[in-house]
Amino acid sequence: MTDSPSRFNQPLGGNEMPRFGGPATMMRLPTQPTAQGLDAAFIGVPLDIGTSNRPGARLGPRQIRDESRMLRPYNMATRAAPFDSIQVADIGDVPINTFNLQKSVDIIEAFYDEVLSHGTRPLTLGGDHTIVLPILRAMKRKYGKVGLIHVDAHADINEHMFGEAIAHGTPFRRAVEEGLLDGERVAQIGLRGTGYAADDFDWSREQGFRVVTAEECWHKSLTPLMEEVRAKIGDGPVYISFDIDGLDPAYAPGTGTAEIAGLTVPQGLEIIRGAWGLDIVGGDLVEVAPPYDTSGNTALVGANLLYEMLCILPGVQRRS
Numbered sequence: 092m093t094d095s096p097s098r099f100n101q102p103l104g105g106n107e108m109p110r111f112g113g114p115a116t117m118m119r120l121p122t123q124p125t126a127q128g129l130d131a132a133f134i135g136v137p138l139d140i141g142t143s144n145r146p147g148a149r150l151g152p153r154q155i156r157d158e159s160r161m162l163r164p165y166n167m168a169t170r171a172a173p174f175d176s177i178q179v180a181d182i183g184d185v186p187i188n189t190f191n192l193q194k195s196v197d198i199i200e201a202f203y204d205e206v207l208s209h210g211t212r213p214l215t216l217g218g219d220h221t222i223v224l225p226i227l228r229a230m231k232r233k234y235g236k237v238g239l240i241h242v243d244a245h246a247d248i249n250e251h252m253f254g255e256a257i258a259h260g261t262p263f264r265r266a267v268e269e270g271l272l273d274g275e276r277v278a279q280i281g282l283r284g285t286g287y288a289a290d291d292f293d294w295s296r297e298q299g300f301r302v303v304t305a306e307e308c309w310h311k312s313l314t315p316l317m318e319e320v321r322a323k324i325g326d327g328p329v330y331i332s333f334d335i336d337g338l339d340p341a342y343a344p345g346t347g348t349a350e351i352a353g354l355t356v357p358q359g360l361e362i363i364r365g366a367w368g369l370d371i372v373g374g375d376l377v378e379v380a381p382p383y384d385t386s387g388n389t390a391l392v393g394a395n396l397l398y399e400m401l402c403i404l405p406g407v408q409r410r411s
């Protein structure tokens with residue numbers, strides 16, 4: 092059966108070009124210089140000068156794109172058909188200034204203002220978690236305050252790091268201070284490890300966040316939790332920020348601030364799939380550090396999670 096040619100961009104097929112060949116874009120999709128005409132865009136932010144331990148996330152976008160060559164167009168678990176439904180492309184990387192974090196934040200913010208001006212929903216390949224702050228600033232100008240589904244081992248609500256307000260451990264405190272988030276519509280899932288004080292997670296709770304520690308997730312499906320999260324998030328715009336270190340280091344070793352006893356990959360999939368039906372305005376997958384990812388499997392997991400975010404975007408049909 093020969094399908095009529097789609098009016099939407101298609102990833103280059105694994106039987107058209109060997110998976111180890113072809114363009115080095117996300118899912119080997121077409122590329123274009125801006126988000127004009129796109130419903131969704133994959134964007135790389137190759138920044139890691141906000142990291143506090145292992146470096147390397149600057150190489151995350153390139154590695155996630157490389158490992159995304161294994162992805163096929165249809166989601167066999169949810170029957171989502173993103174490339175039959177919406178227009179998607181890879182619009183490349185944000186030209187950050189790797190010698191100046193503040194200037195990079197400004198560059199990222201301006202880049203996402205332009206992307207959002209087209210009504211496009213960005214799916215971002217990080218880079219370290221600092222990048223979510225400028226993205227959320229742009230989101231506020233487009234949508235007003237947004238809800239947040241945040242997967243992470245860390246709350247990333249530090250007051251500062253070495254006295255600096257901007258780093259990968261501070262973005263969500265800055266976001267609350269700047270009025271970018273609707274605290275009552277925020278869930279942080281996977282928090283764990285050691286802290287600077289016993290009440291480190293309480294600041295999130297004081298903002299109205301639903302804090303789900305890793306211990307609360309152990310040994311169970313997260314599908315029931317996502318029913319609660321969907322009810323909390325409601326109908327308003329919501330952003331997904333997925334720090335790959337929310338997963339256990341056994342499944343995602345290639346990351347900069349690994350913490351033991353994290354989420355499984357199936358639980359990560361349940362979280363994203365459980366957001367189906369929400370008004371997802373964008374998402375990111377951050378903190379993949381290829382120099383510590385000798386097998387490439389951390390980047391492979393990241394690529395799959397970004398694909399799952401694509402599959403739950405508004406407008407993406409599911410095949411009956």
Ligand SMILES: NC(=[NH2+])NCCC[C@H](N)C(=O)O
Pocket residue numbers: 143219220221245246247249252259260334336348378
């Ligand atoms: N996005 C991240 N990986 N954040 C890591 C922050 C680490 C932790 N908050 C610390 O201060 O040590």
Ligand SMILES: [Mn+2]
Pocket residue numbers: 243244245334336337348378
């Ligand atoms: Mn983290």
Ligand SMILES: [Mn+2]
Pocket residue numbers: 220243245247259334378
């Ligand atoms: Mn983080």
